[in-house]
Amino acid sequence: MILAFIEGERNPISPLCLQALTFARELAAGQGMPLEAVAFEREAGDLPGVLQRHGVSRIHRVEHPRLDDYAPEAWAKALAQLMDRARPQFVLAAATDRGNEILARVAAVKNLPMAANCIGWAPGSPPVVVRQRWGGSLLEEAALHAVPPLLTVAPHAVEVREIETQMEASLETFSPVLEEKDFRVRVVAREETHPEGVSLRTASVVVGGGRGVGSADGFRVLEELASLLGAAVGGSRVATNNGWRTHAQQIGLTGNRIAPDLYIACGISGAIQHYVGCKGSKNILVINQDREAPFFRRATHGVVGDLHEVLPALIEEIRRIKT
Numbered sequence: 001m002i003l004a005f006i007e008g009e010r011n012p013i014s015p016l017c018l019q020a021l022t023f024a025r026e027l028a029a030g031q032g033m034p035l036e037a038v039a040f041e042r043e044a045g046d047l048p049g050v051l052q053r054h055g056v057s058r059i060h061r062v063e064h065p066r067l068d069d070y071a072p073e074a075w076a077k078a079l080a081q082l083m084d085r086a087r088p089q090f091v092l093a094a095a096t097d098r099g100n101e102i103l104a105r106v107a108a109v110k111n112l113p114m115a116a117n118c119i120g121w122a123p124g125s126p127p128v129v130v131r132q133r134w135g136g137s138l139l140e141e142a143a144l145h146a147v148p149p150l151l152t153v154a155p156h157a158v159e160v161r162e163i164e165t166q167m168e169a170s171l172e173t174f175s176p177v178l179e180e181k182d183f184r185v186r187v188v189a190r191e192e193t194h195p196e197g198v199s200l201r202t203a204s205v206v207v208g209g210g211r212g213v214g215s216a217d218g219f220r221v222l223e224e225l226a227s228l229l230g231a232a233v234g235g236s237r238v239a240t241n242n243g244w245r246t247h248a249q250q251i252g253l254t255g256n257r258i259a260p261d262l263y264i265a266c267g268i269s270g271a272i273q274h275y276v277g278c279k280g281s282k283n284i285l286v287i288n289q290d291r292e293a294p295f296f297r298r299a300t301h302g303v304v305g306d307l308h309e310v311l312p313a314l315i316e317e318i319r320r321i322k323t
């Protein structure tokens with residue numbers, strides 16, 4: 001059996017989690033094994049319906065009076081206990097902060113191999129996975145010798161696909177044995193920073209700014225463009241290090257991975273650590289005054305010019321077309 005870890009984030013199932021489920025289902029089909037899922041969230045909407053449409057035959061819902069919000073040690077311990085009972089051949093999660101954290105903890109507790117950021121696999125004994133290293137600039141083939149291997153699925157490596165014939169999934173409750181010390185790290189409060197804004201991870205258009213923007217104030221023109229296009233605003237690490245944007249808005253290796261239809265990168269040189277965060281974009285428009293900037297080599301569209309001149313002209317033209 002293949003076990004998929006579902007992270008609810010309270011807001012049913014994230015697209016990245018659905019991508020991991022698609023990967024898990026294809027792995028399960030290839031190995032001739034059923035696909036099961038483990039879920040922790042209580043308020044996960046129509047969880048059974050969604051999981052059934054993704055080929056899950058059994059759902060293990062973890063129930064514990066104290067598991068009302070994220071607590072990584074407790075979640076990992078509960079997952080390890082479920083694995084002792086259900087004996088999966090593989091355990092998968094999305095390669096999100098949470099998916100990687102939980103599986104890394106399970107790997108440490110159970111002394112199992114974990115391969116993060118997988119994009120493919122080949123059957124065999126031992127099974128081999130292909131995974132991204134160095135932020136996706138290198139692909140590694142890894143043979144996994146222990147059972148069950150723990151895999152996280154790289155963001156945007158597979159397209160979400162539901163099954164054609166929906167199957168009935170059975171629902172089982174699993175009650176882990178947890179202690180006070182398992183809750184040393186837990187969510188105690190939540191604060192929404194931009195409740196009305198467009199989310200970077202799901203926006204179909206993203207406007208990003210880097211050192212070339214020059215200041216926090218310089219981002220106003222990017223925000224104006226974003227509001228015209230219904231886009232989200234993000235930044236390079238220079239922009240977040242300088243305090244022009246928050247870390248939650250950083251795009252790149254140590255920030256968000258985005259995959260919009262259009263990414264407009266303004267005053268960003270295109271360092272590999274930035275590019276890995278946006279390479280899932282269908283189109284990249286680079287605005288940079290240096291025609292030798294590395295980002296132009298990866299862009300689908302480019303404008304050589306000062307962003308403080310190009311963006312106002314672009315905004316004016318969009319307004320003209322809209323009216």
Ligand SMILES: Cc1cc2nc3c(=O)[nH]c(=O)nc-3n(C[C@H](O)[C@H](O)[C@H](O)COP(=O)(O)OP(=O)(O)OC[C@H]3O[C@@H](n4cnc5c(N)ncnc54)[C@H](O)[C@@H]3O)c2cc1C
Nearest residue numbers: 210211212236237252253254267268269273274289290307
């Ligand atoms: C371990 C590690 C992790 C990292 N993680 C990330 C990450 O997650 N995200 C990230 O972004 N970086 C990350 N970095 C940093 C990365 O290597 C680069 O330093 C960073 O992306 C550079 O940001 P930038 O493009 O804004 O600045 P710069 O490289 O300084 O580029 C600024 C660009 O703006 C252009 N410019 C200047 N003025 C204008 C203007 N008026 N109009 C138009 N263009 C102009 C310049 O020609 C230049 O190309 C990481 C680095 C390391 C080592």
